[in-house]
Amino acid sequence: MNLRRDVFQAIADPTRRAILVLVAVHAMTAGAIAANFDTARPTVSKHLAILTECELLRQEQNGREIYYHLNPDKMKEIADFIEPFRQHWDDKFNKLEDIMRQYKTKK
Amino acid sequence: MERKTQVQAAEGKQELTITREFELPVELLFRAYAEPEIIEQWMGTKVLAFNGQKFGNWQYATSDKEGKVVFSANGTFHEFVTDQKITRTFEMENTGFGIQLEFLNFEALSDDTSKLTVHILYGSPAERDQFLKIGMDKGMNMAHNRLQQVAEKLK
Numbered sequence: 001m002n003l004r005r006d007v008f009q010a011i012a013d014p015t016r017r018a019i020l021v022l023v024a025v026h027a028m029t030a031g032a033i034a035a036n037f038d039t040a041r042p043t044v045s046k047h048l049a050i051l052t053e054c055e056l057l058r059q060e061q062n063g064r065e066i067y068y069h070l071n072p073d074k075m076k077e078i079a080d081f082i083e084p085f086r087q088h089w090d091d092k093f094n095k096l097e098d099i100m101r102q103y104k105t106k107k
Numbered sequence: 108m109e110r111k112t113q114v115q116a117a118e119g120k121q122e123l124t125i126t127r128e129f130e131l132p133v134e135l136l137f138r139a140y141a142e143p144e145i146i147e148q149w150m151g152t153k154v155l156a157f158n159g160q161k162f163g164n165w166q167y168a169t170s171d172k173e174g175k176v177v178f179s180a181n182g183t184f185h186e187f188v189t190d191q192k193i194t195r196t197f198e199m200e201n202t203g204f205g206i207q208l209e210f211l212n213f214e215a216l217s218d219d220t221s222k223l224t225v226h227i228l229y230g231s232p233a234e235r236d237q238f239l240k241i242g243m244d245k246g247m248n249m250a251h252n253r254l255q256q257v258a259e260k261l262k
Contacts, residue, residue: 009233011118011119011232011236012119012231012232012233012236014119017118017119081236081239081240082114082116082239085114085239086112086113086114086125089112089114089125089127090111090112090127092149092150093111093112093127093129093223094111095148095149095151096129096136096139096149097129097130097131099139099145099148099149100129100131100135100136100138100139100145101130101131103135103138103145104131104132104135
């Protein structure tokens with residue numbers, strides 16, 4: 001299966017969203033993250049790999065442990081992609097309003 | 108800058124909501140969605156078909172200067188209640204995007220102001236996000252074109 005590793009696919013999964021919420025509070029090891037889920041450890045590892053691959057998580061070596069951090073820049077990217085869409089509709093609606101004002105005066 | 112148009116798109120959901128308040132009576136706001144010649148003006152598209160009634164169809168197409176169709180979409184109305192609501196499907200043609208379901212709600216706030224709420228349901232959260240992303244790409248292109256026009260004037 002060819003999994004597309006983009007942020008939007010990454011956040012479409014409920015377990016991965018839960019992982020992001022956990023790590024947002026503080027950096028955690030894979031073991032500590034897995035302890036919060038009933039799913040098998042390899043499944044959690046796979047989720048972490050996907051989140052890391054699309055840069056929503058960053059790995060940091062601390063002694064013998066690897067900690068997972070949230071990458072705030074990437075999270076902002078998700079919020080940012082809504083803004084151009086909003087802008088697009090704002091422009092259209094402004095135009096609608098201008099055009100309909102003419103109908104108003106014609107009445 | 109005042110943010111008249113708002114978009115709510117919660118993470119991981121397959122829906123989004125667009126809301127906008129207009130300085131227009133609700134009758135005029137509804138007409139902007141119900142009369143093809145008005146739709147053409149503000150949407151900047153050609154209306155090929157528009158049958159504003161239950162089970163009625165609609166089809167839009169936008170062409171570039173050479174007459175090549177760059178955007179086309181179609182759908183069916185399921186509810187069409189004057190000055191109140193429109194429920195319709197929306198399908199962008201030749202894009203591979205899934206069909207979406209749109210609930211448009213028209214509401215009078217006063218004699219001269221009104222509110223539009225557009226609630227859109229997509230096939231999946233991933234589809235919704237892809238749709239938003241394309242919207243962004245399009246927005247970037249538009250901004251780029253505008254920049255180019257300005258730049259050409261400076262030449």
